[in-house]
Amino acid sequence: MPEATTIRLRDDTPCMEPAVTLEAFAEQTNAVAVRIEPGGDARELLAHLDRLARVDIAFPAFTDGRGYSAARILREAGFAGELRAVGDVLVDQLAYMRRCGFDAFAPDAPIDMADAEAAFARFPEVYQSAADPRTPIWALRHGDGDDR
Amino acid sequence: MYAYDRYDQAMVDARVAEFRDQCERRLAGKLTEDQFKPLRLMNGLYLQLHAYMLRVAIPYGTLNGGQMRMLATIAEKYDRGYGHFTTRQNIQYNWIKLEDAADILADLASVEMHAIQTSGNCIRNISSDHFAGAAADEVADPRPYAELLRQWSSFHPEFSYLPRKFKICVIASEQDRAAMRLHDIGIRIVGRDGELGAQFYVGGGMGRTPMIAPLIRDFVPLDQLVTYSEAALRVYNRYGRRDNKYKARIKILVHELGAEEYTRQVEEEFAHLLEQGVEPPLAELERIKGFFELPSPLRHSREGGNPAEGAVREESGPPDQVRGDGFESWARHNTHAHRNPDYVSAIVSLKPVGGIPGDATADQMRVLADLAEQYSFDELRVMHTQNVVLPHVAKDDLPALWQALSDAGMGTPNADLMGDIIACPGLDYCSLANARSIPIAQRISERFAANGKEAALGELKLKISGCINACGHHHAGHIGILGVDRKGTENYQLLLGGSEAEDTSLAKITGPGFDERGIVDAVETAADVYLREREDGERFLDTYRRIGMAPFKEALYA
Incomplete structure (x- = not known):
């Protein structure tokens, strides 16, 4: 695992356990880290979220967007552990990943931290409610914040 | 029409800065072409045969x-002095340099425009009825709902790397002037027991596997529109095919699962998402609706009646004057009934005889801008038929408007007639095309101008695509033409019987294809069969549906 290049937006101690596959997790009920491939169903984990410290979601190709839905599904179900995007993770997708609930990134090719921070700060507001705490523009317009 | 507030402006400005940075990294070699391609596509930038093409979003065509003046400026400053209006109600520029792309987006942002998500595997620019808000037959103006969805879909974090492109259309009348059921999601705003809501049709599309979208939900309440859309998209993002780009559109998923099973999955996801608070409050929809209120002079007709109550009236057409200079013909063909009986919506034809369908020069765009300000409450629409609408024109102003349009080469009286051809850019521009479309459109237009049959033929929608991707909507043409490559030569298949209207149907191939000259003859032969066989009041499409393919085949392949 390319730990050296992992970008982590959490303060807790990282879980260093290797991730098991979804299939293996069904039998290895003591595993605390799981890896979901693009075709895997994140909802298979919903009954076990409280004992998972980390979920790795694989992006074999950055153009395959299934992992964005997997991440949101886990966060919508209340998963509070580390959600790590692994694989073909590029700076231009980081902000969307974060909005879907990812808080750690293990890119195949290292991403400069300054570039990552610039990407996170690029858009001043957001149009949608997603899996991050940002307030959507529609909420800002109607009282949750100032009025113009 | 909608106006940006500081939030909308800040988002578009941020996008310009982001894309400028991405272009610079590409030009510096820090992004590979594979990495850059999806990013530029999401900003409307395609690599075509000869240069980059930039597609600018015109949300719901308004x-x-x-x-419009800025579109003219861009045509002159960065392109060759013209632009091409498309079946997506957008405009495309065909001769763009990568180095200029960010500057163009900045110019667009200065007039509240952008190219966000006009390409790529994401939710595209949302289309609508070109007479939205003006037509006499709507239950509401569909554009506020389209704008709500535009904002929801812009920079959507979950749905920016979908299996394939995703097109949404919103209309609000029984008449379908926007090919609603040929979209990935087609929404019709309807009234039920005094409440407005939305019908959702999902899984339509043209392309190489044309499908008419089935009805998934008959009534989605207005305060659940975004949530329902999100559910429909999530099921697609998770389960749409990614193994084959030709099977990746949502229509294939809906077809393979079956509409019932797809619907079940969407409803399950919808029930879950209702708990997630993704829906903007109705106050946001009300705020947006405020921008689309009819200008006050349009709200009252001279008789003082309430135009909103007025159904389409026979006499709500243009004034009947005998002038003999072509005005009557134009007024008869190129106007549409308005909610206010003192007004009409006027169709500006971008299909002069022998011209390139949908092309307009910078000068013509400026004329359109001036005429919109003078005669149409500063509003224009782009039609999916590649024409332009001035939506709110007083009947008394029609002669002067027609004169000005004619002087600028935009007064051709051919809306919905043979000369009003939809054609994709084809092999003249497009790297996907197998055959040229534009010259075929030009030859057919010239043929029917010369033989004088256009008026006798009446409504006849001819649509030409230069490959099976069907950008020219050939599946939905009363007469469709599909260009293919046959052993290195351009060959054209003829199709009959399609419709993109409320009676949606897919056209069928007549038989073996024709060469470039033969296809023009074939279209005339099919038209002649109709003229011979038609009964009172029948359009070409009606006759075809009554008599079937056989008489046409007989004439074509005798």
Whole structure:
């Protein structure tokens, strides 16, 4: 695992356990880290979220967007552990990943931290409610914040 | 029409800065072409045969004079002095340099425009009825709902790397003037027991596997529109095919699962998402609706009646004057009934005889901007038929408007007639095309101008695509033409019986294809069969549906 290049937006101690596959997790009920491939169903984990410290979601190709839905599904179900995007993770997708609930990134090719921070700060507001705490523009317009 | 607040402006400005940075990294070699391609596509930038093409979003086809003037400026400053209006109600520029792309987006942002998500595997620019808000037959103006969805879909974090492109259309009348059921999601705003809501049709599309979208939900309450859309998209993002780009559109998923099973999955996801608070409050929809209120002079007719109550009236057409200079013909063909009986919506034809369908020069765009300000409350629409609408024109102003349009080469009286051809850019521009479309459109237009049959033929929608991707909507043409490559030569298949209207149907191939000259003859032969066989009041499409393919085949392949 390319730990050296992992970008982590959490303060807790990282879980260093290797991730098991979804299939293996069904039998290895003591595993605390799981890896979901693009075709895997994140909802298979919903009954076990409280004992998972980390979920790795694989992006074999950055153009395959299934992992964005997997991440949101886990966060919508209340998963509070580390959600790590692994694989073909590029700076231009980081902000969307974060909005879907990812808080750690293990890119195949290292991403400069300054570039990552610039990407996170690029858009001043957001149009949608997603899996991050940002307030959507529609909420800002109607009282949750100032009025113009 | 909608106007940006500081939030909308800040988002578009941020996008310009982001894309400028991405272009610079590409030019510096820090992004590979594979990495850059999806990013540029999501900003409307395609690599075509000869240069980059930039597709600019015109949300639900609505724009004002100032915006049209900016489109003219861009055509002159960065392109070759013209632009091409498309079946997506957008405009494309065909000769763009990568180095200029960010500057163009900045110019667009200065007039509240952008190219966000006009390409790529994401939710595209949302289309609508070109007479939205003006037509006499709507239950509401569909554009506020389209704008709500535009904002929801812009920079959507979950749905920006979908299996394939995703097109949404919103209309609000029984008449379908926007090919609603040929979209990935087609929404019709309807009234039920005094409440407005939305019908959702999902899984339509043209392309190489044309499908008419089935009805998934008959009534989605207005305060659940975004949530329902999100559910429909999530099921697609998770389960749409990614193994084959030709099977990746949502229509294939809906077809393979079956509409019932797809619906079940969407409803399950919808029930879950209702708990997630993703829906903007109705107050946001009300705020947006405020921008689309009819200008006050349009709200009252001279008789003082309430135009909103007025159904389409026979006499709500243009004034009947005998002038003999072509005005009557134009007024008869190129106007549409308005909610206010003192007004009409006027169709500006971008299909002069022998011209390139949908092309307009910078000068013509400026004329349109001026005329919109003078005669149409500063509003214009782009039609999916590649024409332009001035939506709110007083009947008394029609002669002067027609004169000005004619002087600028935009007064051709051919809306919905043979000469009003939809054609994709084809092999003249497009790297996907197998055959040229534009010259075929030009030859057919010239043929029917010369033989004088256009008026006798009446409504006849001819649509030409230069490959099976069907950008020219050939599946939905009363007469469709599909260009293919046959052993290195351009060959054209003829199709009959399609419709993109409320009676949606897919056209069928007549038989073996024709060469470039033969296809023009074939279209005339099919037209002649109709003229011979038609009964009173029948359009070409009606006759075809009554008599079937056989008489046409007989004439074509005798």
